Amino acid sequence: MRKTSLILFLLFFIVGCGYKPSSYYAKNELNSNIYVNTKIDIKNSEGSVLAKEIINNMVLDNLNANIVNRRDLADYILDVFIKGVDTISLQTDNEGYVSVKRVTVTIDVVYRKNITHSQKRTIEVSSYDDYIVSDDSIVTERNKRYAITNAVSKALDNIFLKISINSFKK
DSSP: OHHHHHHHHHHHHHHHTTOOOHHHHHHHHSOSEEEEEEEOOGGGHHHHHHHHHHHHHHIIIIIOOEEOSSGGGOSEEEEEEEEEEEEEEEEEOTTSOEEEEEEEEEEEEEEEESSTTOOOEEEEEEEEEEEEOOSSHHHHHHHHHHHHHHHHHHHHHTHHHHHHHHHTTO
16 A cells, blocks of 8 residues: 555656656657768668668657658758777687677767758767677677677667757757
8 A cells, every 4th residue: 555655646746747758858859850861881881771770760769750861851850970880809718719799889960950050969879789709700790780780779779868958958
């Protein structure tokens, strides 16, 4: 009975004080039609394409906005660029061979209204994921791609939180 009362009190307190999730503010900051421009980096072409796909899905799912394929039809423009994909060794086996590596992905996102003199806002997000190095190079490469995918996804998860924070800085 005490737990139920506490939960109800917290629920009424949160609703009563005007709490709104960060996605609410991100939706207000970026609404309507959005053009996503991913700058392909030759060194990280696979990650760049992956970043565009992930951010398109996030815009559709989190903001309920429309993605347009022409810049002139957009109300907002998102420029996404993979700044770097770095790999470091984390662990070695008894014979000195690397057995675990960490891949860190850093992504820059610049967003602005689609007018000539609008202020650009830049967000940098990064994340990492670990993968196992196998004796088989094909398996290792698959593990590395999976780790890059996870790192890009985790990094882009932070974009909408940072956009909502930037909405207060107007």
